[in-house]
Amino acid sequence: MRCNARQETQFMLDIADIRSAYDAIRSATIRTPLVPATRLSHHLGIDLHLKLENLQHTNAFKARGALAKLLTLSDQARQNGVIACSAGNHAQGVAFHATRLGIPSVIVMPEGTPFNKVQRTADLGAEVVIHGRGFDDSVQFTLDLAAERGMTFIHPFDDPVVVAGQGTVALEMLEQDPDLDSIVVPIGGGGLIAGMAVAAKSVKPDIQVIGAQAHLFDAAKADFDGAPAHFAGATLAEGIAVRKPAPANLEIIRKYVARVDSATEAQIEDAVFDLLSYEKLVAEGAAGAGLAVIKNNLDLFAGKKVGLVVCGGNIDSRLLSTLIVRGLMRDGRITRLVFEIDDTPGQLATISRIIGDAGANVIEVIHQRMMQSVSLKQAELEIVIEARDQRHVDDILALLRDNGLNVRVPQDL
The missing domain is CATH 3.40.50.1100 (Rossmann fold)
Incomplete structure (x- = not known):
């Protein structure tokens, strides 16, 4: 017997279904914390609170x-x-x-x-x-x-019981802080936001529920806005890279959700790095999409208490390590400097002394004599430094140039 994968499931969902699911699962699930994002709130100028579903069993909602x-x-x-x-x-x-x-x-x-x-x-x-x-x-x-x-x-998002189970996140959030004004929820197949929107609007009708997607997979936003969708390439937010959300979930989104916004890959990457560096939280790309949407709309959230679902923390460790280095580079905390120097003794010592005296740390040195881009009696020296921030890097560059050194920061960073 062949089942039809394209059959569209329509279902009704109400608060009673979600409360029933909550009663059923609460003894075997973790009531994850809703915590104030103190450092991020200060940085962004809003009152942000994080629902840590990355601490749920299997590290996801x-x-x-x-x-x-x-x-x-x-x-x-x-x-x-x-x-x-x-x-x-x-x-x-x-x-x-x-x-x-x-x-x-x-x-x-x-x-x-x-x-x-x-x-x-x-x-x-x-x-x-x-x-x-x-x-x-x-x-x-x-x-x-x-x-x-x-x-x-067991469908991941096109099943009323599954969606009701996901909606229990909102019940917990509003029990933990009834004063939330807005909740930002990542959207893939739509199960999480559909369940949460029904729950949140039933408990607190004036609350705003806002959806977040990756720009490269924005089917729900396209449906909400009546615009063409984008499907292109790979996304860091792979957990929400869904081409066809459930029709029933889209119907709930249109009914209960205030808006759906999307974020670029660079914005999602930045947001994942922010969660790690400011709040010491490991979050996957889907959660980063939620924070990126908040960062893109700070005026919308000014003066409001905002809840963000950190929906999961299952990011590949190798990918995370690369993301961290790239984030440090963007912040100027790791910078690559390239020097053209006379190939004579003492040059490296002089450069290292200037960098050290300025309060930075040399973490890698590559000395090239074979580069045809420099003259025969010169060498190219590549030094990777660890600094406090971009302003610190600018100060170090000024000191190096004041000492007669030919130094540049490659633009490929």
Whole structure:
């Protein structure tokens, strides 16, 4: 039997469904903190509070909806097992709670899924099957495999029970701080914002719910604005890189959400770095999209108490390390200086002394004599320094030039 992957699910969702899901899952989920982002608030000039779903089981909110769905299964369905299609947070949420409840699980992950995500999902007790080039390519295969094995398919965002489970985030936030004026929520398939919008507007009708997307995958924004969508390239916010949000979720967004904004890749990268450097929080790109939208609209949030859902913290460690270095470079805290010097003794010592006396630290030196861009009796010296900020770098450059040194900062940074 072949299931139709393109069948559009329509469902009704109300506050009673979300409260019921909350009662069902609260004993087995973490009531994650809602904390004031003190340093970021000071930096941005707004009153920002962070809902730390990166501290949830499997480090993402997806564990809520997965558990809510699993708890509705009959004994026979539990025995037959469940199947899901995901490359990340939904996969791990389903695998974690299914294993905990003694339910067999299969997770279909697209080709190219990072090995650490595959291994982490398998470690949580799921059978991992690799198929397809992305969610859209993999979902039909998943539905067919579900029918073949008699397993229950758990959709990551197009299921009313899953959406109700995600909506419990808003219930917690308004219990923790009833004075929130706005909540900013990342949007991929729309399950999180749909559930949260219904919950938040039911509890506090005057609250603003604002959606955040990556510009490269802005299907929900396009639907909301009645404009063409962008689908191009890879995004740091891979958890919300969805081409086709659930129609039912889009309907809820149009009804309850005040606006949907998007952020560029550079803005998302900056925001993830800000969460790490200002608040010491590891957040994935989807959460960065939320903060980037806030940073792009500071006038909108002035004088308001703003809640941001840090929806997950599952960012690849190698990617994070590169992001940190790039962020430090943008801030001027790590800078590469290139000198053209006479190839004579003492030059490096002089440069190092000037940099050290200025309060910076030399962390890497490359001395090139073979570069044809300089004359035969000269050399190119590349020095990477650690400084306080860009103003400190500018002061050091001035000192070096005042001492007769030919130095430049490459523009490729």
